[in-house]
Amino acid sequence: MGMTSKYIWMNGELVEFEKATVHFLTPALHYGIGVFEGIRCYATDDGPAVFRLEDHVNRLINSAKVLGFTNLLYSAEEIADAIKLTVAVNEFTECYIRPLIHLSGGGWNLNVDGGKADVGIAVWEWSNYLGADALQYGVRANIASFTRHHPNVMMTKAKICGNYANSFLAKTESLRLGFDEAILLDPQGYVAECTGENLFIVQNKKIYTPNLAPVLEGITRHSLIALAGDLGYEVTETLISRDQLYTADEVFVCGTAAECIALREIDFRVIGSGNMGPVTKELQQAFQLAIHGKHPRSAEWLDYVNVAESLPLRRAASA
Numbered sequence: 001m002g003m004t005s006k007y008i009w010m011n012g013e014l015v016e017f018e019k020a021t022v023h024f025l026t027p028a029l030h031y032g033i034g035v036f037e038g039i040r041c042y043a044t045d046d047g048p049a050v051f052r053l054e055d056h057v058n059r060l061i062n063s064a065k066v067l068g069f070t071n072l073l074y075s076a077e078e079i080a081d082a083i084k085l086t087v088a089v090n091e092f093t094e095c096y097i098r099p100l101i102h103l104s105g106g107g108w109n110l111n112v113d114g115g116k117a118d119v120g121i122a123v124w125e126w127s128n129y130l131g132a133d134a135l136q137y138g139v140r141a142n143i144a145s146f147t148r149h150h151p152n153v154m155m156t157k158a159k160i161c162g163n164y165a166n167s168f169l170a171k172t173e174s175l176r177l178g179f180d181e182a183i184l185l186d187p188q189g190y191v192a193e194c195t196g197e198n199l200f201i202v203q204n205k206k207i208y209t210p211n212l213a214p215v216l217e218g219i220t221r222h223s224l225i226a227l228a229g230d231l232g233y234e235v236t237e238t239l240i241s242r243d244q245l246y247t248a249d250e251v252f253v254c255g256t257a258a259e260c261i262a263l264r265e266i267d268f269r270v271i272g273s274g275n276m277g278p279v280t281k282e283l284q285q286a287f288q289l290a291i292h293g294k295h296p297r298s299a300e301w302l303d304y305v306n307v308a309e310s311l312p313l314r315r316a317a318s319a
C-alpha cells in the first residue's frame with residue numbers, strides 16, 4: 001500500500017510529504033493520546049467528493065472532547081476546509097483521509113492539560129482494505145480471544161488512538177490464525193463490532209445490529225441503516241449472541257475503510273450459502289451508488305472538492 005502524497009497539512013501549513021515528521025518525544029507516540037478520523041473521498045462525475053465530511057469532522061471534535069482536549073486550535077469548519085484543501089492540493093480523485101489531533105508536547109505527568117494538541121491531515125490512495133476480492137466474495141472472520149473495551153475503561157464512542165491497541169491485538173491474532181477479520185464480543189459476551197467495522201446480521205429478510213452502547217457509532221453503519229430503510233427493510237438494534245452469527249442467513253460488516261463486506265465464514269462455520277447474500281448485495285450496491293454520486297442520498301452525503309479553487313494554494317505551497 002503506497003501512502004505517499006505531495007503534502008500533509010500540519011497546523012495550517014501544507015508540508016511536503018518527506019518533511020511531515022514529528023519528534024521522538026511526542027507524547028502521543030508514547031501514550032496513544034490522540035484522536036483521529038478515517039474518511040473517504042470518491043470520484044464522481046462532478047469531481048472528487050468527500051463522503052459525510054461534516055459527520056466525520058463532528059465525530060473528530062467529539063472524540064477530542066471525550067479524551068479531554070480543550071481549546072482546540074481549529075474549529076470544525078476550519079478542519080473541514082483543510083480536509084478539502086488537502087485532497088485538492090494532492091490532486092487525488094479518490095483517496096482515504098486521515099485527520100489526527102494529538103498531544104504534541106508536555107503531558108509527561110499523564111495530564112492532557114499539560115500539553116498542546118496539534119492537528120494534521122494526511123491523504124493517500126487506498127482502495128481494498130480487506131483485500132481485492134472482499135467486495136465480491138466476502139471474507140472469513142473469527143471471534144477474537146480479546147474482549148471489546150468496557151465503555152468505562154476506554155470510551156468506545158471516541159476514535160482515541162490508544163483504543164486501537166485492542167483492535168491491533170484482535171486483528172493480528174485473526175490474521176495469524178488465517179482469517180481476514182476479527183469480531184470482538186463486549187464485556188457481557190455479546191457481539192460488539194470488528195476491529196474497524198460495525199456488524200449486521202440478516203435473518204428472514206430482517207436486519208439486526210448490536211446497539212450502540214459498546215461500539216463506535218459508525219458513519220457507514222448509519223448510512224446503511226438509512227439505505228436499508230429506503231429499500232423497505234426493518235433494522236433492529238439488539239443484543240446479538242455468538243451463536244446467532246453462526247445461524248444467520250447473512251452477516252455483513254461495514255466501515256469507511258472496508259465499505260460493505262459480507263462475512264462468508266465465521267469460526268469455520270459457513271454463513272448462509274457461503275457467498276454474499278442478497279440483502280448484503282442490495283445494500284452494497286446502494287452504498288456504492290451513494291458514494292459515487294449516483295443515488296438520491298448522494299446530494300445529502302457528498303461534499304464536493306473544488307480542485308480549481310486550490311490552484312493558487314498549490315502554487316504557493318510548491319514555491
Ligand SMILES: Cc1ncc(COP(=O)(O)O)c(C=O)c1O
Binds near residue numbers: 216
Ligand atoms: C472500531 C470501529 N468500529 C466501527 C468502525 C466503522 O466506522 P465508520 O463507518 O464511521 O468508518 C470503525 C472505523 O472507523 C472502527 O474503527
